[in-house]
Amino acid sequence: MSKEFEIVREFEVDATPEEVWEAITQASGAYLWPMDPPEPRVGGAAAFGSKVTAYDPPHRLTVRSEDVGFPTQSANQLDHTIEPRDGGKRAWVRYVHSGIFTDDWDNQYDGAAKHTDFYLHTLREYLTHFAPRPVTFAQLNGPEASQAADAFAAVAPALGLTDDDGPGARVSVRGPAAFDAVVDYRDPYFIGLRTETALIRFFGRNHWGAPVGISVHDFAPDADAEANESAWQGWLNGVFSRP
Missing domain, CATH: 3.30.530 (Alpha-D-Glucose-1,6-Bisphosphate; Chain A, domain 4)
Structure with missing residues (x-):
């Protein structure tokens, strides 16, 4: 049975908002995997057939897909909110992954939640130790x-x-x-x-x-x-x- 889900994470990192923005929009594989970067406008194309629904660099990026292409999921949205801390030397990030799982909800949610924690940790590791080196x-x-x-x-x-x-x-x-x-x-x-x-x-x-x-x-x-x-x-x- 279809059911909505939402995974919310917040963290601070020793990187500027601009550095965080670059990491999440360049889509180079520095902390996730290489993919098509989002077009820099609302309505632009983004990875895996999604569309940009919010674009305000370096503060807000949201992409959404209504045709995910997975048998267990019918909608997927990734939302990033970035705010400066310590006069812009650090950044606070709120990440929300939401959508609709259509089957095997508990297993799908558990996997998505645990992967989210690991991926966001890898983002912080990249920003702290390697950015902006190419990957x-x-x-x-x-x-x-x-x-x-x-x-x-x-x-x-x-x-x-x-x-x-x-x-x-x-x-x-x-x-x-x-x-x-x-x-x-x-x-x-x-x-x-x-x-x-x-x-x-x-x-x-x-x-x-x-x-x-x-x-x-x-x-x-x-x-x-x-x-x-x-x-x-x-x-x-x-x-x-x-x-």
Whole structure:
């Protein structure tokens, strides 16, 4: 049965309103994934067939779609309100994701809410540590075995993380090659690692019936998206092929 939903989040970040605006409108993959940026006007086209319904830089951006194209959702709206703090040196952001889920409401809402927290955290990490550096983006999904209910529990040990390695921990990671990182996010559903040049995100989408996923937001000048994807795909496939 169709039912409306609304996910509201508010936060402050060490970035100017203009920097926040640039991050959310450039749609480069710095914290989400590459997509068509919104046309800079009310009524303009935006990603995935949506339309701009509010456009007031650097204070307000709203995009809405009435034809989402998913069998479990019939409407989708993303609304960003940005206000200056500390004389414009910092920004306060209110983010509202709303729309209509047409089926599997509880599961859809749970997944959307938890992903929202992780994506907005990644936005803050980008603004704090990497903006306005250009990004090279890669993403990939695990094999069918990574859809098992307990699949994501295998990821942290495979990375070499212990149960004590929470947010803020400096760790030596066993990825496609060994590297040092800071754990910037960790809960039963997601893991975020930050290096000097990248944000690497691990998604436990098996909790909602999809494969475990990885995204790599690489800010190194010589970053290679295909190499990142290939390396991490091999690593992720290996995690779920071990006995």
